[in-house]
Amino acid sequence: MPDTGRVGEIVEVAAAEYLAQSYALHAAPAIGTFVRTGHEGVDVIGVVAGSRTAGVDPSRRPIARGEDEDDEDALYRHNPELPELLRTEFAVRLVGFGRAGRYSYFLPPVAPRLHGFVYRCLDDEVIALTEQLTFLRTLLQPGLSWGAPPDELVGATIRAADRARGGDRAFRIRAGKVLVGALLNDVPRLEALLRSFQQLSESVDSSRDHL
Amino acid sequence: MPEGVEQADRSDLGMVVSGSLSEGLEVRLNAETSVEDMAVGRYVVIEGAQRRFFAMVTDVRLGAASPQLAASPPDVSDPFVAEVLTGTGIYGTLALQPMLTLADGDAGPQPVKTVPTHYSRVREANEEDVSLVFGAEDETHYYIGQPLDMDTPVCVDLKRLVERSSGVFGKSGTGKTFLTRLLLIGIVQREIAVNLVFDMHSEYGWAGTSEGSGRFVKGLKQMFPARIAIFTLDPESSLNRGAHPDHVVEIGYDQVEPDDIAMLREALGMTEAQIESIIRIARKYGDNKWLRRFLELEGDERDALATELGLNPGTLMVLHRKMQTRLARLSFMKEQAAGNSVQAILDCLQRGIHVVLEFGRHRSLDAYILVANILTRRIHERYVEAVELAMGNRVKEPRPLVITIEEAHKFLNPRVADFTIFGTIAREMRKFNVTLLVVDQRPSSIADEIMSQIGTRITCLLDNEHDINAVLTGISGAQSLRGVLARLDSKQQALLLGHAVPMPVVIRTRDYGTPESYAAFQQFAEAAGLHRQALRSLRDLYDER
Numbered sequence: 137m138p139d140t141g142r143v144g145e146i147v148e149v150a151a152a153e154y155l156a157q158s159y160a161l162h163a164a165p166a167i168g169t170f171v172r173t174g175h176e177g178v179d180v181i182g183v184v185a186g187s188r189t190a191g192v193d194p195s196r197r198p199i200a201r202g203e204d205e206d207d208e209d210a211l212y213r214h215n216p217e218l219p220e221l222l223r224t225e226f227a228v229r230l231v232g233f234g235r236a237g238r239y240s241y242f243l244p245p246v247a248p249r250l251h252g253f254v255y256r257c258l259d260d261e262v263i264a265l266t267e268q269l270t271f272l273r274t275l276l277q278p279g280l281s282w283g284a285p286p287d288e289l290v291g292a293t294i295r296a297a298d299r300a301r302g303g304d305r306a307f308r309i310r311a312g313k314v315l316v317g318a319l320l321n322d323v324p325r326l327e328a329l330l331r332s333f334q335q336l337s338e339s340v341d342s343s344r345d346h347l
Numbered sequence: 348m349p350e351g352v353e354q355a356d357r358s359d360l361g362m363v364v365s366g367s368l369s370e371g372l373e374v375r376l377n378a379e380t381s382v383e384d385m386a387v388g389r390y391v392v393i394e395g396a397q398r399r400f401f402a403m404v405t406d407v408r409l410g411a412a413s414p415q416l417a418a419s420p421p422d423v424s425d426p427f428v429a430e431v432l433t434g435t436g437i438y439g440t441l442a443l444q445p446m447l448t449l450a451d452g453d454a455g456p457q458p459v460k461t462v463p464t465h466y467s468r469v470r471e472a473n474e475e476d477v478s479l480v481f482g483a484e485d486e487t488h489y490y491i492g493q494p495l496d497m498d499t500p501v502c503v504d505l506k507r508l509v510e511r512s513s514g515v516f517g518k519s520g521t522g523k524t525f526l527t528r529l530l531l532i533g534i535v536q537r538e539i540a541v542n543l544v545f546d547m548h549s550e551y552g553w554a555g556t557s558e559g560s561g562r563f564v565k566g567l568k569q570m571f572p573a574r575i576a577i578f579t580l581d582p583e584s585s586l587n588r589g590a591h592p593d594h595v596v597e598i599g600y601d602q603v604e605p606d607d608i609a610m611l612r613e614a615l616g617m618t619e620a621q622i623e624s625i626i627r628i629a630r631k632y633g634d635n636k637w638l639r640r641f642l643e644l645e646g647d648e649r650d651a652l653a654t655e656l657g658l659n660p661g662t663l664m665v666l667h668r669k670m671q672t673r674l675a676r677l678s679f680m681k682e683q684a685a686g687n688s689v690q691a692i693l694d695c696l697q698r699g700i701h702v703v704l705e706f707g708r709h710r711s712l713d714a715y716i717l718v719a720n721i722l723t724r725r726i727h728e729r730y731v732e733a734v735e736l737a738m739g740n741r742v743k744e745p746r747p748l749v750i751t752i753e754e755a756h757k758f759l760n761p762r763v764a765d766f767t768i769f770g771t772i773a774r775e776m777r778k779f780n781v782t783l784l785v786v787d788q789r790p791s792s793i794a795d796e797i798m799s800q801i802g803t804r805i806t807c808l809l810d811n812e813h814d815i816n817a818v819l820t821g822i823s824g825a826q827s828l829r830g831v832l833a834r835l836d837s838k839q840q841a842l843l844l845g846h847a848v849p850m851p852v853v854i855r856t857r858d859y860g861t862p863e864s865y866a867a868f869q870q871f872a873e874a875a876g877l878h879r880q881a882l883r884s885l886r887d888l889y890d891e892r
Contacts, residue, residue, distance in 0.1 A: 305427075312431030313378075320413035320436060327421040327428060334427040 141256040149247045153229045156254045161219050164226035167284045168292025170257035173248045178235050180248045182228035183293050186283035189224040227280045231271040241271045262300035269314045291332035303336030358471040368462050371827050374441040374469045378434020382407050388831045388853030390472040390494050395463030398450035405827035406442035444827040446850035456480050474499040480849055489533035492854030501854050505533050508803050508847035509540040509749050512773050512783040516790045517807025521837050524550050527786050535571050540747035542701040545719045547753045552577040552703035553590030564860035576695045580679040581707020594691050599684030600639040605629040610720050610767050614713040621666045627656045689725040724768040734779045747780045755785035756792035764794040773797045790817040802846030808835040
């Protein structure tokens with residue numbers, strides 16, 4: 137499969153977020169990754185808020201199998217049915233939508249379709265998307281129960297946008313200033329959040345390796 | 348640039364966020380404008396929706412968007428955290444006092460009657476703004492210094508300056524003399540008025556010392572040899588200093604009137620009873636002769652006089668001794684004065700020659716007060732006469748006269764202001780073309796009534812609360828100028844406010860004392876002289892037709 141940046145497919149949709157299944161086990165995009173879906177030329181933009189891997193059949197919980205194995209890879213080699221019994225899902229919080237690079241930072245009037253394909257945004261798209269940062273305040277609100285805590289999500293999102301720029305201190309400062317307004321009454325929280333993206337961080341996204 | 352303000356115009360400082368006309372405006376500074384670059388007294392421009400406002404920075408404050416930021420400060424040793432918080436969570440604010448406003452169609456800056464709208468941008472004033480407000484140098488506008496952080500000239504309107512009395516105030520050693528000298532030079536150069544300077548410390552006539560450097564600077568006579576006459580009370584001292592006095596002033600006993608002595612009450616430590624005695628003695632012998640007659644009296648005769656006038660002999664004896672030791676010993680006091688000094692001064696003034704009266708070694712206050720009062724009283728009489736004549740016969744009014752006095756509070760304090768001639772001049776002499784230029788370090792000691800008549804106030808550093816209050820009495824927005832006044836540098840900085848400037852402004856005084864500065868003054872004088880001559884010729888031509 138050529139690298140189209142496709143990372144999964146929508147399996148559950150709500151007004152402000154959707155759940156997508158990753159095409160490969162354990163290959164969900166990292167938290168904070170910008171992804172897009174949509175059809176008829178309208179891109180719905182979201183940020184990956186977290187992922188989970190569980191059994192396909194909710195009534196059958198996974199059990200430990202590796203007591204006698206040397207390492208984890210051997211475990212998967214000796215149990216080839218596992219990828220069929222397990223699935224990796226990731227949650228995406230919507231931040232806006234747009235057409236041809238012009239974005240609006242509020243929820244799309246119509247939710248994305250089920251089974252819509254989910255693509256990773258290219259660096260250029262990320263840069264264009266994050267010229268405006270008011271959506272960070274939306275992300276600070278609590279989301280899915282199993283998603284990353286809001287502060288972690290915001291920190292990861294800013295780090296991702298910063299990596300797309302190849303590291304840009306002015307951008308990080310700008311993002312920090314947006315957060316100050318929202319977190320004025322919780323200075324320790326603000327400070328911890330600021331520290332999480334004060335330097336350019338390396339990518340740890342495992343989904344890229346699988347493509 | 349979305350959200351970013353990195354590329355903002357460098358002169359842009361911030362925006363108006365609150366305020367009122369009476370209490371001034373609050374301006375929130377941009378993140379990239381450091382409060383440390385701000386200074387009270389600086390001059391800024393507010394771009395309102397329909398008009399432009401000219402304002403002065405009167406205070407600089409630190410603000411925090413949340414009390415938590417102040418109560419539990421984040422770790423700002425981390426430059427990133429510090430930079431993020433600057434301008435958002437923590438920020439600087441300026442307090443501004445709007446002074447003037449300019450709208451399309453206005454002839455020039457007008458007094459401010461409203462405030463700019465919310466979020467109006469505030470920027471540093473540029474040279475264009477300053478010259479719009481303070482005018483360029485011309486026939487009446489005189490370059491006296493520059494704003495704190497600019498090189499544009501700030502000009503005072505000398506015509507307005509001499510229209511009312513004005514004052515130069517400041518602690519000792521802050522440059523009062525320097526500023527006064529500059530003003531006098533301006534008045535001489537522009538021929539706005541004639542000066543009579545009571546030069547207590549011989550600083551204005553021939554040469555003065557420049558505070559700090561200790562070097563000698565040229566006095567008026569060296570700058571304008573033909574237009575200054577130096578009068579002296581101490582010819583020896585004048586000659587020692589290289590000044591060649593044009594006239595030696597002597598005061599005859601017959602010129603001393605009881606009021607002149609009453610003025611000296613404090614300087615001589617006289618009691619009410621002693622003053623009363625003098626008045627009675629003068630009534631007996633006449634205003635002209637009383638002093639000579641009184642000084643001639645021997646012990647017995649004095650006692651007889653005391654009995655005759657119903658005075659205490661003891662009082663009279665003390666009084667006699669005081670007159671002997673404090674007045675008669677002054678070398679310029681003569682039983683019969685040679686020549687008429689008052690007439691000589693008036694002759695000079697009438698011809699447009701400025702008079703500087705040097706006191707030489709007579710630096711005591713009693714000598715200064717006595718002479719200044721005696722001479723001024725007579726000059727005042729003549730001016731009143733001349734102006735009344737002019738009103739009646741439509742002859743030319745006398746030239747406006749500016750009398751410069753130092754230690755002015757000795758003449759104008761509430762206890763003596765009512766009976767010194769200077770009090771009268773300050774109160775009403777504007778009508779008679781005579782005004783005062785008072786130089787003083789204790790403006791609080793000057794009577795309120797007189798202070799309120801002082802139109803233009805040029806103030807160097809003052810740190811006494813009472814003095815600051817006195818200088819700011821009757822000035823709108825005065826409260827906000829207090830901080831400015833108390834924080835002037837102790838050298839070469841002054842706050843100008845009042846009649847001769849369109850709005851209060853803090854200046855660095857213009858350079859004076861270097862060869863280049865002299866050249867600058869003389870150049871202007873020559874150009875202005877030619878211009879005046881041309882105007883005069885035109886007028887003559889017109890009159891003759």
